Amino acid sequence: MLRIQGLVKVYPGPVTALGGLDLTVPVGMFGLLGPNGAGKSTLMKILAGLLEPTSGSVTLDEIDVVAHPEKVRERLGYLPQEFGFYPHLNGEQMLIHLLRLKGVAAPGGLKALARDLLERVNLGWAARRSVKSYSGGMRQRLGVAQAIAANPRLVIVDEPTAGLDPEERLRFYHLLTELAQDRIVLLSTHIVEDVAVLCPRFAVIRRGRLVAETNPRAAREALRGQIFEGTAGPDEIAELRAQRRVTQAILVEGRHRVRIHEPEGRPPAGFEPVPPTLEDAYLLLMGAGAAAAAGAAGPAVRASRATGENGGAPATTPSAVDEIGAPR
Numbered sequence: 001m002l003r004i005q006g007l008v009k010v011y012p013g014p015v016t017a018l019g020g021l022d023l024t025v026p027v028g029m030f031g032l033l034g035p036n037g038a039g040k041s042t043l044m045k046i047l048a049g050l051l052e053p054t055s056g057s058v059t060l061d062e063i064d065v066v067a068h069p070e071k072v073r074e075r076l077g078y079l080p081q082e083f084g085f086y087p088h089l090n091g092e093q094m095l096i097h098l099l100r101l102k103g104v105a106a107p108g109g110l111k112a113l114a115r116d117l118l119e120r121v122n123l124g125w126a127a128r129r130s131v132k133s134y135s136g137g138m139r140q141r142l143g144v145a146q147a148i149a150a151n152p153r154l155v156i157v158d159e160p161t162a163g164l165d166p167e168e169r170l171r172f173y174h175l176l177t178e179l180a181q182d183r184i185v186l187l188s189t190h191i192v193e194d195v196a197v198l199c200p201r202f203a204v205i206r207r208g209r210l211v212a213e214t215n216p217r218a219a220r221e222a223l224r225g226q227i228f229e230g231t232a233g234p235d236e237i238a239e240l241r242a243q244r245r246v247t248q249a250i251l252v253e254g255r256h257r258v259r260i261h262e263p264e265g266r267p268p269a270g271f272e273p274v275p276p277t278l279e280d281a282y283l284l285l286m287g288a289g290a291a292a293a294a295g296a297a298g299p300a301v302r303a304s305r306a307t308g309e310n311g312g313a314p315a316t317t318p319s320a321v322d323e324i325g326a327p328r
């Protein structure tokens with residue numbers, strides 16, 4: 001079990017990247033969802049023992065990560081958000097190099113271990129190809145190969161699906177799911193779909209604070225009967241935004257297909273109730289309506305520390321935050 005208590009990180013500036021985070025992560029896949037600048041990478045670097053927090057504690061299976069980073073390093077695999085490669089090496093050479101740097105024990109030799117790991121991440125066929133020719137998904141799988149080399153208890157992957165095409169993403173989902181069978185896999189992402197597909201539990205962070213800790217089903221259920229969909233012409237959308245909490249507006253054939261949140265269940269004329277999505281829940285948590293959304297979510301949302309300021313925009317639907325951020 002990974003336990004994070006009162007974690008604070010203030011960078012020189014000062015920039016408060018983490019403003020007192022409490023989180024307990026059990027075995028299995030756990031999502032850390034938040035927009036750019038939320039503090040995800042900062043948290044992950046601290047968990048990996050690469051960055052010292054300003055205050056607070058982190059323990060992995062009762063071992064103090066902050067005081068003894070060297071003790072957890074062997075129990076931990078980390079795929080950073082920015083992962084560097086030497087383009088002139090082939091996949092196998094690159095992996096051997098990384099394993100050597102990490103000091104991974106390989107009784108049967110590094111080459112045999114590298115081969116084995118490449119097979120596990122489905123890259124055996126590309127072992128002799130230069131890393132330069134690898135697709136984004138292949139690079140991420142190579143990154144995972146080095147992260148799991150020592151069979152770690154905790155695997156941390158920082159935004160691993162950003163930039164992958166749909167097919168590569170699906171393949172990567174399968175790999176992560178396999179890894180999470182018997183260990184903690186902590187996945188940070190700004191992509192709601194990652195969480196919907198992969199994570200039985202997840203936390204939402206925003207501006208270095210926990211906004212919610214829940215599971216996808218509960219987050220959706222909490223909004224049941226409160227999400228409505230309809231269409232609006234270009235001339236109607238502004239008024240709708242001013243009067244209602246719009247969670248999403250997509251242009252379809254020149255008209256706006258709009259989803260709105262109506263906690264009282266009273267939609268405008270022409271709007272129909274629709275099943276809530278995780279995207280609705282996330283966007284409501286991110287906006288100025290964070291307090292309302294968390295309140296509406298009731299017991300499903302354990303922690304709510306909405307502060308009322310605007311969050312950063314999630315990359316999936318950049319306009320949506322402005323919409324829900326607008327005063328009603």
Ligand SMILES: Nc1ncnc2c1ncn2[C@@H]1O[C@H](COP(=O)(O)OP(=O)(O)O)[C@@H](O)[C@H]1O
Nearest residue numbers: 011012015017035036037038039040041042043
């Ligand atoms: N080395 C640093 N020095 C100063 N500020 C930083 C540094 N690294 C990150 N930050 C700031 O800390 C906040 C959180 O950043 P980060 O942890 O990278 O968030 P995320 O990974 O969720 O995008 C941001 O405001 C970012 O600009």
Ligand SMILES: [Mg+2]
Nearest residue numbers: 040041081159
């Ligand atoms: Mg990041």
